[in-house]
Amino acid sequence: AVASIAGPLLGGTFAEHLHWSLIFWINIPLGLVAMAIINKPLRKLPIAAKHHRIDGLGALLLVAATALLLLALNWGGSEYPWLSREIFGLLACSAVIWSAFALRLLRAAEPLISLEVLGNPIVLAGTLSLFLLQAANIGLAVYLPVYLQSILGLSASESGTAMLGLMLGTVAGATFSGRTIARVVHYKRIAMVGVTFAILCLGILGLVAGHASLLIVEILTTCIGLGSGTTFPVATVSVQNAVDQAHLGVATGVLTFLRSLGSALGVAILGAVALGYGLPLAGEGTQAASTAVEALAFVMIFFTAAAMLVMALVALVLMPEKPLRGHPEAPVLAD
Template structure:
């Protein structure tokens, strides 16, 4: 295969990137619009004890399958994966809308998660195909803006549809959106050369990764809730997962065309960048999940107002991502802005812990916005660093592994912070309302949140350490006389 690939002109590339990015609307809106409708879903389908699995089933399958779709995109082409994932997602949406029971509904959410895992990976891989790393930041601006808008609009749309129309419309609306995404992306990619390689998929390796990941995620989801952390079930799941991951690594060394190539598995840039994002996302989940709870219990906010307060966090992340994307196009020392952003986030989290229960809402909201800004600046630079360090033939699996580590960080972070929330007594007061909190109880909850924010800050410090170890390789640009260099 040639090292240079001729691609469409710049204006055509921009159109292609925007067209395929629209497919992320399915993922971005669905992740934020379902939560406000959960009470209505529980009332309609019953089995309220399983409500948490509306989110968990989606996250479990989305995380587990992302490496699989990344590998298929490397072997069989980007278009096949993109269109297959759109179809899977819309089928899952239809099942959710038609579900007669909570069990069927959760199954539909798991199918949606499978589609989501491929959508996020392949769209970012297609963008990487469209431009060399040096120029890639300008295209990732579109994604950061899309996620910011969806993060704000999703809860509003979900709440309005559930309250004034019907909760099933949250899922029915995905069918025409999915059809539009398919039509627009299909037309945009018509004249774009697709990447294909004549190797068979390492099915056994793929199964090992998916099963090992599912066991680990189930342990993290059930630990401390359905089963004690030191129970036989949780310990058995973790042990079996680690054993299977170890077996997978040994098996990959024996394969001529492994599911996860050694050049990806052992690449230090990919390892350090992925680890940095893993711990950064573990930190971020503390704000996105528990900051609204903090506002309800300590600041006496209602559910709607506390959700709206997340606009600062989301806006900060979008601004940070936009600035880092623009900076990476102009500087050879691109890692500086990511390090600065990570340090800003760590400092904001420490101040948030110190001011918990003492500062005004304006101060707290400002700190959360600043923390979001720092987190947003890290992700695009880490992703572009991973793609810059990988070979073109492994671009899909490298991108998918990065997204896998990002999603895994969210799950691990949520499990760890949820343990702190339960241990400090916060969990027992969630949903009780601020009027029931006496002076001593309020002080206990304030101390609990202080530990939550300190833990998030500690995770961010680990992210900084891994980011410091990541090599800052020169970003590839256009080769003379071609449109693309690899």
């Protein structure tokens, strides 16, 4: 919660008063501190009695396929046109390696990702919902400061402060959801109601993007964060609850990996929308675009993010609901 709040504030301060590159360099000391904190507790964890063989080839294929896909998503529309040979070549190579990775999963004695985990419908729907939700949230977190600066005229540090509504709402939604899950039978409905609320608020933000006041934007973004934040605990707990203890780490790893991939995909998609409507990519300034063009671009950006949330909602609706482990007769507080 503290990190979610401090991140935008520090990022805006670094960009305006110091240097933008500090948002990357600061991760080195923070990472070292995190490693020092978790090192001792991790050493106390029991060592599994059964020995496993790590599928090195599968890991190599996964890294290569992901790297090529991320390069295509980051370079598309900025370094090269989306329909250029370079981007097409990266995507084609990525698709081939993804196919090889899929074959490796089928043939390896101990595949990197268990087929039992991948075939679980709860894992599939839960990870897909978080993948889409993260794509919308991170894409919004990247382009909302651009909107605040170009349309509302805020400075970099002021736009960072204005992002607090979205971050606080997300933290509040996730906290409420996490504390409520074990107390209800149909816990999935918490996320379904939350995402529906976020979709409505994001749609309203798209409708008023060209003439909204800062107060309206703050209220709407706080509500968006509040609604979307409810999904993170629900999807995570659902996925972890759907597999046995032996596959818990793999299922959690798949969930985390797809969340990260969704972040990159969301920024790329919204970046393509921005370029398509004449808005420069985030971080490249907006001097060349007129106010009307900027407003239209942000309307489409917000609507696209809302469409991602709609797909996340569909995944949640389709996700089977399994009684939580350890709570077979949880009382119904909301049915």
